Amino acid sequence: MLPLQIAENIYDVGVQDWAARDFHGYKTERGATYNSYLIMDEKITLIDTVKASFTEELLANISKVTPLDSIDYIVINHVEPDHSGAMPALAKACPKAKFYITMQGKNEAIQHYGDIFDFEVVKDGATLNIGKRTLTFASMAMLHWPDSMATYSEYDKILFSNDAFGQHYATSKRFDCEVNQDELFYEAKKYFANILWPYAKLIGNALKKLGGLEIKMIAPSHGVIWTEHILDILRCYSEWGSGVQDGSLVIAYDSMWGGTEKLARAIARGAANAGVVVKVFKMGATPNSTVAAELFTASGFLAGSSTLNC
Ligand SMILES: [Fe+2]
Ligand SMILES: [Fe+2]
Incomplete structure (x- = not known):
C-alpha cells in the first residue's frame, strides 16, 4: 500500500x-x-x-x-x-x-x-x-x-x-x-x-x-x-x-508525612470555594511535563515542599 x-x-x-x-x-x-x-x-x-x-x-x-x-x-x-x-x-x-x-x-x-x-x-x-x-x-x-x-x-x-x-x-x-x-x-x-x-x-x-x-x-x-x-x-x-492566563491556580506540592499535603488540600478547598479553578498536583506522582501544560496558562502558582528532608 x-x-x-x-x-x-x-x-x-x-x-x-x-x-x-x-x-x-x-x-x-x-x-x-x-x-x-x-x-x-x-x-x-x-x-x-x-x-x-x-x-x-x-x-x-x-x-x-x-x-x-x-x-x-x-x-x-x-x-x-x-x-x-x-x-x-x-x-x-x-x-x-x-x-x-x-x-x-x-x-x-x-x-x-x-x-x-x-x-x-x-x-x-x-x-x-x-x-x-x-x-x-x-x-x-x-x-x-x-x-x-x-x-x-x-x-x-x-x-x-x-x-x-x-x-x-x-x-x-x-x-x-x-x-x-x-x-x-x-x-x-x-x-x-x-x-x-x-x-x-x-x-x-x-x-x-x-x-x-x-x-x-x-x-x-x-x-x-x-x-x-x-x-x-x-x-x-x-x-x-503572549502569555495569556486562564484564571486558574496551580498547586504543585510534595509531602513526606502528609503535612504539606494537608496544607495543599486546605488551600485548594479555600480557593475553589472562592470560585477559582484549582489544579492540584503531587509532584512525586505527576510528570513535570503534565504540570507544565497547566502551569503555563495559570494565573497563580503555589509550590509546597515537605519540611523534612526538603
Ligand atoms: Fe526539536
Ligand atoms: Fe522534534
Whole structure:
C-alpha cells in the first residue's frame, strides 16, 4: 500500500512511535510521530527525516513511492536527532541527494554524524525550485533550536513547520479534523508548554512572518497535520506566545508525612470555594511535563515542599 498522499504528489512517509512514553523527560502518554514528507516533483524532495531507530521504516515508506536513489533534495529543517537520525542512512541510499540546511544546522549535523553530506546552506528567505513548486525557507531560529527553520510550498500553500505546531500524539489518522479535538488541543498545548514556552516571546514575530503567507495546510514534524483548524492553532499560538492566563491556580506540592499535603488540600478547598479553578498536583506522582501544560496558562502558582528532608 502506498503511503498516504496528503496533497497532490506529496506523501506522508514518516512513522508512528506508538511506544514512546518518555521523550527526553517529556512524558508522552499518547506516543509520538516523526513526520517526513516526500514531494514527487521534477526534482524529488524529502522534507525532514525520522529518529534513527525508525530509519528502516522511513526507507521502506519512501521506496513504495520512488526508488531511494531517485531523491534529489533532502530538506533538513532541524537537526535534533528525532528529525535527523536517518540522515547518514539517506546519504548512503540517496547518493545524488543534496541536503538543504541552515548554517547552524550544518555545523550541528557534522558534529552529530561527521562531514559526510553534500550540503547546500540556506538563509532566511532562500528559495529552491523543484519543478512546479518553489520551496521557500523561513528561519524559525530558537523555535526551538538555533537551526530551526520551516519550509513553505507556495504551489500547495503548505507550511512544513517542523517542531512548531507539533503534538506528541500517535494516531492512525493523520489530519486534525479526524481525531478527538480535546485530545488534539490538549497535546498541542502540552507540546507548546514543554518545547516552546521558554521562547514564547519569539512566537509573535514568527507568526507575523507567517501571516503574509496563504496557508492551506500546516504539516508539522510531530503529530497530525492541520487543515481545518489552522486558524484555531494559530490563534492558540498567538495567545500562548503572549502569555495569556486562564484564571486558574496551580498547586504543585510534595509531602513526606502528609503535612504539606494537608496544607495543599486546605488551600485548594479555600480557593475553589472562592470560585477559582484549582489544579492540584503531587509532584512525586505527576510528570513535570503534565504540570507544565497547566502551569503555563495559570494565573497563580503555589509550590509546597515537605519540611523534612526538603
Ligand atoms: Fe526539536
Ligand atoms: Fe522534534
